[in-house]
Amino acid sequence: MTARIGVVTFPGSLDDRDARRAVQLAGAEPVALWHRDKDLRQVDAVVLPGGFSYGDYLRAGAIARFSPVMETVIAGARDGLPVLGICNGFQVLCESHLLPGALTRNDHLHFVCRDQRLRIENATTAWTSSYRPDQEIVIPLKNGEGGYVADERTLDMLEAEGRVVARYLELNPNGSRRDIAGVTNEAGNVVGLMPHPEHAVESLTGPGLDGLGFFTSVLKRLVNA
Amino acid sequence: MARVVVDVMLKPEILDPQGQAVQRALPRLGFSGITDVRQGKRFELEVEGPVDAAALARIREMAETFLANTVIEDFDVRVQS
Amino acid sequence: MARVVVDVMLKPEILDPQGQAVQRALPRLGFSGITDVRQGKRFELEVEGPVDAAALARIREMAETFLANTVIEDFDVRVQS
Amino acid sequence: MTTDAGTASERVSTTIDTVKRAVDTPGLAQPWAELGLKRDEYDRIREILGRRPTGAELAMYSVMWSEHCSYKSSKVHLRQFGEKAPPSDALLVGIGENAGVVDVGQGYAVTFKVESHNHPSYVEPYQGAATGVGGIVRDILAMGARPVAVMDPLRFGAADHPDTRRVLPGVVAGVGGYGNCLGLPNIGGEVVFDPCYQGNPLVNALCVGVMRHEDIHLAKASGVGNKVILYGARTGGDGIGGVSVLASETFADPSAAGTRPAKRPAVQVGDPFQEKLLIECTLEVFREKLVVGIQDLGGAGLSCATSELASAGSGGMRVELDSVPLRDATLSPEEILMSESQERMCAVVEPDKVERFLEICEKWDVLATVIGEVTDGDRLEIHWRGEQIVDVPPRTVAHEGPVYQRPYARPVWQDALQADDPAKLSRPGTPEELREAVLSLVASPNQASKSWITSQYDRYVLGNTVLAQPEDSGMIRVDEETNLGVALATDGNGRYAKLDPYTGAQLALAEAYRNVAASGATPLAVTNCLNFGSPEDPAAMWQFAEACRGLADACLALGTPVTGGNVSFYNQTGEVAIHPTPVVGVLGVIDDVTRRTPMGFTGEGDLLFLLGDTREELGGSAWSEVAHGHLGGLPPAVDLDRERLLAEVLVAGSRDGMLDAAHDLSDGGLVQALVESCLRGGLGARIVLPEGTDPFVALFSESTGRAVVAVPRSEELRFTDMCRARGLPATRIGVVDGDSLDVQGQFSIGLGELREASESTIPALLG
Ligand SMILES: Nc1ncnc2c1ncn2[C@@H]1O[C@H](COP(=O)(O)OP(=O)(O)O)[C@@H](O)[C@H]1O
């Protein structure tokens, strides 16, 4: 049976179709989830896609966190449901306190879209096990509020516990503390990532295929489970 | 060292999508009784030396020409006690 | 109808790139004597009914859970005179 | 506005200027002049109605008969685009609708259009540019299409002018802020600096959308009893712009003084989130076939939407203006009719489908209200507080506005300008001087890398972007199974057009056409945004007339019909007009996007060919500007047959896998193109200029109909045979090799040095 991976659409989600395409290309069945439905339709994992949920006017992800679907996602995540938050999804996960820290306005104050080199620092999470430890990948990055911040203690803890999933290489594109591009929760089932792996799943439309690993990782995990 | 606060708000007749987004979300979060929300900017300036009339006039000019876009925004300058 | 103002500012230890950008631009525009600038948000809420202790408590809760992200921001609630 | 005396209660009732009152008070003085109408226009309105117009009617006629909405000065010239249109099987919907629609095969249709938002962007750069994007996206949506990409041709004052520092970052943030938030990839555009745009930047925005043939929707209201639904944002007092700001003062209701905002702002604030919901909601009502006719609300707001829908339909329309949801309860009916509040649409829906329509709106949190219905008469009737305030034949408002034959005359200075030949300018002679000239060309603001700007735009969203800036054209995959795609490029060179507007318009078309072909797509159709000075100035009007004539002639010659566009007049600072700036967008189709030709050199050892002929043509050139600040002489000659041939070769070369890279030659000539392709691909080139040529002319001339291509060695024979057979000159000029641009016998510049020159200029000015 193919794994079913849910992709949530909030009003203002933009990369939901792309995330579903990536899920499909990875060999799983994408399931569209609607922000107003608490029902997760028995999916095996959830992707919170990029975009500007509810316009992101207050703070990115601040309003989406209170949507009905998030109630179930938050509960599921605490029970081990694999959840990947990409960009706006990462912001929603931080606002929901499923992940520590917060994402703030880029230090240069501009939206930035570029092909970004990263190092995968934790290849054991639900979403990164297809990568080699310390593997370098290039995937698109596009955000206006992507600066990862947390207090020093939290940052130290994340590093000590190996919970920094990916770090920016060559250039820190948004002023993230300690070049952090993505983090995971203690259990490793919830991952937040600022860059967009779903835009690097076809050589025709992205910088390469380096993003596919996030989606194949979770498949592997679900099959082995 | 004194602190001067400059508040910049969209003029009342200008659409405020940010405030509206907050207002629309409130009932869903269980907050009622708020009939309107406007969202603006608050600047806190640390000023060297005394904040006399001349200093305030300069800050007001700064607010007018730089911190606010008076085509769509109003501003308010005051010394924080 | 009363107005309640909620000010939300980044905590002092969090980098404020917007405030810094403003500060950096000031000398170029001919403004000197400002040693620090912080930029935050100001919300103006129009509240139905009396703003008593209970109403203020609710608004404070709203600020804490929603208007501010207390991981990085502080807030201040007050009734506007 | 009333001068009647009376008791307070009487005054309240008489402030509604009803049709009945208009009949009873024929002599009432009306503010037609303040509303921008001419005496004879006002008289014509009275003649059409057989009485004086009501305040609301006057408001509607005045905005709809404005230059912006009625095209009264340009119409007689724009006609040529239809009259000289080349026969084309591809055109499904032509000029006159919100946007033209082109058949791209496999049952798909594509709609695209470019519009200006120049003046608002000078006043409030962020919001001006943002709402410019919002407006053109709604136009595309109103045709029934899903918007799939945007582009932004921009013009600013001198790069180092302080005001450019204010305007440019705001405009760029606005284009990005709106487009990024809508989830539309930005796939291209232009950034040009010239002092002539100092007080009048040009912010043009293009949107392209895709639909199935059967999904095409038109702006018309038919079917008696069908409901008119207004949906999207509430109507506010903002955006009662330009002429109408005055209007709102004029219509101020004295009884309400003090309770209403003192002044209606001319600036509109955009809400891209609302627009994103509007898009998804609209596409869903299309999918369920709930819509008979649809119109976006742009300039002139409800006045435009209701009169255009009614005018194009079969019946009349009745509207209850009290039903319009307001953001500001103090708005007068005139203001409601004129408001340009953003993010609104108007749909005509059969009665039994209204409920489902409203349900879908609710799903997307979009406010929707039935405001009227289609009637069996031929009148547009609008009611307010139970009284009739509008009763007009809608065609006279929307489609039968005034038409002017403005006087035009070739300016007296044109001859002197053309006689000021760049031949007299001193040229780099030694290899060292050539090298310096190349570096300063590459580093000049107009030639430098624009990535500081374009990296603020999302080019990946939707996952179908095959090519985006800085490629010659933006390319979007239309079908994920078959790999059908479209390519788009926009171009316009105000310097060329100033020297000769007829040729300048043709050059704009030729360049966009060449750009589309360079990426492997076959050019199909054209849109344009004609940015000019005042139509009341005979010199500017002559430039406009010449540009229209040139563009229409060239479209006929290239077989690419104009499908729509936009005219922006009054672009001037004081008395000084901008360079005439026709911006032309070309749409092309490509059967298989995997065959696209990128511009970067990536194949070490590939052979470089220069296609086309090089003459000494430096009038209006980038070199003359950068080296001498000079503008004079004649622009390069246009040869449209040659452009056609070149395009055929580029498309065939791409389809048959003969090309690793292709890049068209335009501003800055051969050397600029080589630098760009080297930097894009990360490989250098060794160039041997053909014997007997003047190296300066070979490198810097801007002769048209040229491109440089990189051909894998295995394809050399096949490619040169093809060029020979078709009669296109192909000169072998070197190979892709190493990490420098090496012009043998002249100079060599490392890619690092070139990259530094190209990439540091804009950040240094704006960063
Ligand atoms: N320069 C032009 N070339 C061709 N068609 C034009 C041009 N300018 C305007 N048009 C056409 O005239 C019609 C009205 O234009 P416009 O008022 O901009 O449309 P809308 O009302 O949708 O904003 C449109 O069909 C448009 O394509």
Ligand SMILES: [Mg+2]
């Ligand atoms: Mg339109």
